Amino acid sequence: MINSLWISKTGMQAQQTQLDVISNNLANVSTNGFKRANAVFKDLMYQNLRQVGANSSEQSELPTGLQLGLGVRTVATSRSFTQGSLQQSGNNLDLAINGSGFLQVTMPDGTTGYTRDGSLQLDAQGRMVTSSGYPLTAGITVPAEAQNITVSADGVVTAKMPGQATPQQVGNIELANFINPAGLEPRGQNLFSESLASGNPITGAPGTAGMGTVMQGFVETSNVNVVQELVTMIQTQRAYEMNSKAITTSDQMLQRLSQL
Structure with a gap:
């Protein structure tokens, strides 16, 4: 249960970074020669609880494993050098x-x-x-x-x-x-x-x-597409809200556990 709190926290941080990048793109929509940027994410390391391909008996192997992810992190901001108008x-x-x-x-x-x-x-x-x-x-x-x-x-x-x-x-x-x-x-x-x-x-x-x-x-002119940035902003907002909801749900489940 504690893992879900940490994972959701990394998700909220990642979406906040994405929103920062989008805000900078929109702020420079009228800047001559500006090139839009995009945040790049990677998943964090996994907890390998059951190794895929491990022996389940002397003559059989596990077709799948059990790995639990630990969240996401921002690794770069890639810049698009497509030509503006x-x-x-x-x-x-x-x-x-x-x-x-x-x-x-x-x-x-x-x-x-x-x-x-x-x-x-x-x-x-x-x-x-x-x-x-x-x-x-x-x-x-x-x-x-x-x-x-x-x-x-x-x-x-x-x-x-x-x-x-x-x-x-x-x-x-x-x-x-x-x-x-x-x-x-x-x-x-x-x-x-x-x-x-x-x-x-x-x-x-x-x-x-x-x-x-x-x-x-x-x-x-800038190669920022305002419509595209607004759509990405909405997606970012929804993802942030879902990660926030996951933290609330985890907290409620921990409260329920403490009442048992």
Whole structure:
């Protein structure tokens, strides 16, 4: 009877974790480039009270065993890197990746961060930076007198200069990809960092080596499906209630036992 209390407690903890993940997904439903997460669970070890296949007599074996589970635990939060919808913004500095790959930015500590959020801006030096002020690792600087900025599908950045008929090339955007994007470590601010699980980055120009292409004037929205998250939330609530009910039932049975 005590086992049922502990098992139900682990179930309630697991569903609370699931609800936390769902809440974060819904909170970021309007975050550019956000990738939804999902909690992953595994059952705990079992009490093996009767070994399957053990001899029940000299000439027969047990066809089934007797194992009692001890509950559930959360082992990971898997992140889905399916592409979100591409929404036209009309801003020349907004870039969306149509396909696989990440924009590379230089972090304050000198390391490289990776993002799908292409809502870029220009800082005081004319560098192309993220909304948090982190510059692209390509170090693209747009001259102050530039009248128009164009980014091609393969990442070539050109600027129209006064008095020149031919646009001037100011840089090239390189994308990075990973063998296991789900292994990237989220750092907040729409950024990810490399980890042992993700593998080393594979860099290349957009449209080559399996990289996606760059679409100027578009942003990638979150890949969170609100209807799916609400359905999962209801399932989580019901599972939490059932585990809570199991604890109440176990407590009532223990009370009945103490009255005998």
